[in-house]
Amino acid sequence: MIVGNSECVWMYRLENNQIVLKDHPKEISHVNRIDSDGDILAVLTGNGTIYKLKVNENQKFEIIASDQVSPKPTNFNYSDGNIYCTYINRGRLLSFFDPYLQQNFNRLALWRGGWEIFKDYPLFGVGDIGIEKYYVHYKRPYDKEIHGHLHNNYFHFLATLGLFGLSAIMYMFIMIIIKISRIYKSTKGKPFIASYSLGALAAFVNILIAGLSELNFWDQEIATLIYFTVGLNVALFIRYKEETNES
Structure with missing residues (x-):
């Protein structure tokens, strides 16, 4: 029996109805994961070193090979003599484009359902x-998630408000972007107001992009912040023009 913990790898054998410690190589410490393929054991340690071990005729561990992998893998699998390393950060990035990931699958199902609703109620939703x-009534039988919204601003607008509603909201979004952009161009180089306008524009565009996978515009807290940020930008610009005219 082979056991690994944060300190070492331990090998035990059952002898005369007793568990006897046979070996624990001190070279290997801070063990993260152990995997095996036949008689070969692979061990991943905390510093990213992977050891290949086998048990010799003296019932001792024999290190066949070792190598430090960079960047440090968070997990690995040993199969057919090959070691496959995985990395959480890379996995999370690639997961955005994986249609079979549960969260992505659910969202795609919701968007599909929203599109089907829109096709039956195209004008006003x-x-x-x-x-x-x-x-x-529009989801497929194997789509289990049921929500009151579609996790997407634009599919939700289409399903609930139809083409007329989506057109009106998109017109408002475009006019907000144009208004903030004009304020920034008019005040470029001026202390505070130019920086605030640029920040307000970046924040608003970010909300629109995030709305591709969330119904954030219908969230009261977010909607309130959007209106406050845009309104304050307009108010600052009006005050700026008044001060400029007075001077």
Whole structure:
């Protein structure tokens, strides 16, 4: 029996109905994961070193090979003589584009359902309400998640408000971007107000991009911050023009 913990790898054998410690190589410490393939044992340690071990005829560990991997893997698998390393950061980045990841699969199903609702109610949608009672009739039998919204601003606008509603909201979004951009151009180089305008523009565009995977514009806290940020930008610009005219 082979056991690994944060300190070392331990090998035990059952002899005369007693568990006897046979070996624990001191070269290997801070063990993260152990995997095996046949008679060969692979050990990943905390500093990113991977050891290949085998048990010799003296019932001792024999280190066949070792190598320090950079960047340090968070997990690995040993199969058919090959070691496959995985990295959490890379996995999270690639997971954005994995349609079979559970979160992505659920969102794609919601967006599909929203599109089907829109096709039946194209002009004005089903109304600005929770759409769960509609979604249950449009989802596929194996789509289990049921929400009152579609985790996407634009699919949700289409399903609830139709083309007219989406057009009106998109017009408002575009006009906000144009207004803030004009304020920034008019005040470029001026203390505070130019920086605030640029920050407000970046924040608003970020909200629109984030809305591709969340219904953030219908969130009261976020909507309040959006209106406050844009309104304050306009108010600062009006005050700036008044002070400029007075001088």
